[in-house]
Amino acid sequence: MAALGVLALLLGVLLILVEAHAPTAGVLSGISVLAIAAGVWMLFVAGGAAETLAVPIAAGTAVVGLGVTAVAGRKVIAARREPVRGGAQSLVDREATVTSWSGSQGQVQADGGLWRARIEFGYDADPAPTAGDPVVVTGVHGLTLAVRRAQPWEVR
Known part of the structure; x- marks a missing residue:
């Protein structure tokens, strides 16, 4: 036993x-x-x-x-x-800062790293973002972030 x-x-x-x-x-x-x-x-x-x-x-x-x-x-x-909270998908809906921009593409700093970015929604009439402008990440496509201009109430 x-x-x-x-x-x-x-x-x-x-x-x-x-x-x-x-x-x-x-x-x-x-x-x-x-x-x-x-x-x-x-x-x-x-x-x-x-x-x-x-x-x-x-x-x-x-x-x-x-x-x-x-x-x-x-x-x-x-x-x-729960939704994914790690990796590149965790950047969606977070704020990023423009470091350089040319035309509809540029470079942003998000979550401590530099990323290629492009404007998700057409802002053809608006001036291009400049260094230091806040943007919000709307999606991740490979190594490129889709961004939009941050609304005044979204900026920290």
């Missing part, structure tokens, strides 16, 4: 490691918590502890573990629904 308890504990730990590398939103973690609780129960019973002691300890282990798994699983599912 003790060997089976140790095997259940090892299986539970192995499933947690698999969950860490192949996230299943808590499915494998839930199974691993149940395996660990069963392993704890088997070890207590094999060690000569009374059922009145082994059952509450195993149940407590299972309840705490499943509670942690449920909270973590909900956070994983919520994070999957």
